[in-house]
Amino acid sequence: MSTDVFPGIRLYLMRLVCKQSVLTLKELLTGCLSSQIKKATRFYVKAIEKSSPLPIISQEEVTRHRSLKDGVWVTYQGGVYDITEFVSIHPGGEKIMMAAGGAIEPFWSLYAVHNQEHVLEILSEYKIGELKAEDLKKQSTFKSSDPYSSDPERHPALRTNSLKPFNAEPPPEILADSYITPTAFFFKRNHLPVPQVDPDLYRLHVEGLPRGVLTLSLEELKTRFPKHTITATLQCAGNRRSEMNKTRQVKGLNWGFGAIGNATWSGAKLRDVLLAAGYGPDVAQWARHVQFEGLDKEITGSAYGASIPINKAVSEEGDVLLAYEMNGKDIPADHGFPIRVVVPGVVGTRNVKWLGKIVVSAQESSSHWQQKDYKGFAPGIDWDTVDYKSAPAIQELPVQSAITTPAEGSVIDRSEEMLTVKGYAWSGGGREVIRVDVSVDGGKTWKEAKLKSSDKEGDQTSPPLGRAWAWKLWEITVPLPPEAQELELICKAVDNSYNTQPDTFGPIWNVRGLLSNAWHRVKVKISEDDDEE
Missing domain, CATH: 3.90.420.10 (Oxidoreductase, molybdopterin-binding domain)
Structure with a gap:
């Protein structure tokens, strides 16, 4: 029997326990609850007892539950959890929805605050089953004529650009949340099926x-x-x-x-x-x-x-x-x-x-x-006139930067008064990014962002000259312009050879859409505070 026989009672109990954390289950059952609530609660508790052991659930079934309408399911260390009720009260807001239908571990490695006992206790309240052993081990015995049938599983939060071959990128809003990109969210760029390699025979x-x-x-x-x-x-x-x-x-x-x-x-x-x-x-x-x-x-x-x-x-x-x-x-x-x-x-x-x-x-x-x-x-070369022998193969990449938060189209509450803008910056060839300029008024005025060289607070360590292989994360907090209703945010990076990004894409346009590094622009709206009405 499912542990979600009475989701309403379960939510009621959860909220009551949150408010009265010293109450035991026995006290809840014998306390001043109405007889109807007592009866339903006893039935709920019995349903939980009868449901052990928990059902075995496939990853395919978990993946179907990625919305509030269909339910929000996640996996953690072999367990399957229905966290639909928890989404609305999640302290981190809607970011939890990115884990829907897949494993929550990669997110917890990114947001290490979750690695605490009380968080695990909260999660345990939502357990509904055990993940199928085959899925847990990520071992597929299925074979077919499809050369992609043995490709590895990927986290459902990735934004897929193509399935065969598989190419996907992480949700942009988490890209600059960690200096080291969690492996599960590192972009996937495949040109062909993923080969199966026996390490002993390699x-x-x-x-x-x-x-x-x-x-x-x-x-x-x-x-x-x-x-x-x-x-x-x-x-x-x-x-x-x-x-x-x-x-x-x-x-x-x-x-x-x-x-x-x-x-x-x-x-x-x-x-x-x-x-x-x-x-x-x-x-x-x-x-x-x-x-x-x-x-x-x-x-x-x-x-x-x-x-x-x-x-x-x-x-x-x-x-x-x-x-x-x-x-x-x-x-x-x-x-x-x-x-x-x-x-x-x-x-x-x-x-x-x-x-x-x-x-x-x-x-x-x-x-x-x-x-x-x-x-x-x-820019003047098209597919009718392109001659691949006329250009060298790309090796080192030009200087690059992008705004990861806020996202395009975000609505900023004017009552917040301040706006924090975050992103990444990198340059090829071992050239170090030495500055990121940020504008909140479409490029009329600029401010310099604070650069981050690691996950250590305040770390400004510079790599050896010519060996700056890693990106810089950057952040800046600025006051909201008092009269503006919409802002165009822009960032541009400068490396230690004083290369900088071009302002528009027209002069760097090319038929394959490569080396796309013009100023990154994000437009956001400002909502008025209605509290004064």
């Missing part, structure tokens, strides 16, 4: 060097080479494409401003592996590129591939990793398990996932994604 092949092919197992990669950790931001070349689309139609996934994330990455340095494979001064005479090939393949059998300049690959300051950990844990399937290349300061597409092969070469990768995509063109 082998990495390093080719193109005088000593022949060097083959490494995952264990050898972990034990033969020192482990290095960096914090680095990855950004898709199409981040903020949706804004460029408004200027003139482009081709590509309609990314918002969430195709970016900041994580800690651990693994072996690419430099160390290349040296072990025979890279030296003689090779440096002719080598110009390092090619990467993934284990994700098209139906034709051709693999995803990309390449980076040899100087970036072998530089001690380049910090290129063959990463096997993300945010302190094994890299998950969507992000390249068991090994991905992390090329800090360089466009995300060169950070090849599910790495299977490395080739030192005099030529760039011949891959489609190196030769006929991810290149920038002049």
Whole structure:
């Protein structure tokens, strides 16, 4: 029998216990409640007792409950909880709805205040079942002709741009809430089905060097080479494409401003592996590129591939990793398990996932994604005149910033008097963001935001010159203009080479909608305080 036999009684009891926390259940049943409430309460308690053990519920069923109309269900450590009644009294407001239909752990890792005993006690009141074991282990035995049938599960809060291949970004309002982006909410950019890789059978092949092919197992990669950790931001070349689309139609996934994330990455340095494979001064005479090939393949059998300049690959300051950990844990399937290349300061597409092969070469990768995509063109070039050979492949990205809160179209209560604006800023090539300018009047006047270099309060640590791989979060609080009914908020970042963002998208428009980094603009309205009437 469901524990929600009498949701009204349950809510009544919950509110009464909140007000009279010293009362026991026995006192509630024998106290001054009406006979009808007593009778219903006793029936409710018996229903709970009879319902043990709790029913087994599938993730598919949980996912169906993502609204107040259908119910709001979440999972936590194998349990399923119906928190519909709690949504209206949640201290964090409607952000709890982003967890609807999925796991709540990623949100609790982001908002660590939840990791307290009394919060767990509140949650326990809403438990309705246990998650199906197969779903809990995230092991799928289903196979079909669909090459995407074995793709991993994703958190339902992600904003999906395409299902096959899967591409999604986090809810924008939480993007700048944590300096380190929780793995579950890190944007997903896949070009092909996610490959299934057995870590025990995995082998990495390093080719193109005088000593022949060097083959490494995952264990050898972990034990033969020192482990290095960096914090680095990855950004898709199409981040903020949706804004460029408004200027003139482009081709590509309609990314918002969430195709970016900041994580800690651990693994072996690419430099160390290349040296072990025979890279030296003689090779440096002719080598110009390092090619990467993934284990994700098209139906034709051709693999995803990309390449980076040899100087970036072998530089001690380049910090290129063959990463096997993300945010302190094994890299998950969507992000390249068991090994991905992390090329800090360089466009995300060169950070090849599910790495299977490395080739030192005099030529760039011949891959489609190196030769006929991810290149920038002049605004006057269209699909009839584009010549991919005429432009170099994108490597380092330009300076970027965006406003994450408040959201476009938000209504600000004038009685609050002050407005807090938050966002992120980053620049490619290891260039450090040194300033973020914010305007609340459409660019007429500007104020400088406070930058944040970590989750530590007041931390203003600067990275070594040329190795600023991670983003800066920023924040500013300003008074609401007394007469304004609508505000146009704008942000623009400046890096330590004094590069700044262009004010509009027209001059940087290109057919693929790449390198979209014009000033970010958000319009909000101000509501009048009616209390004076």
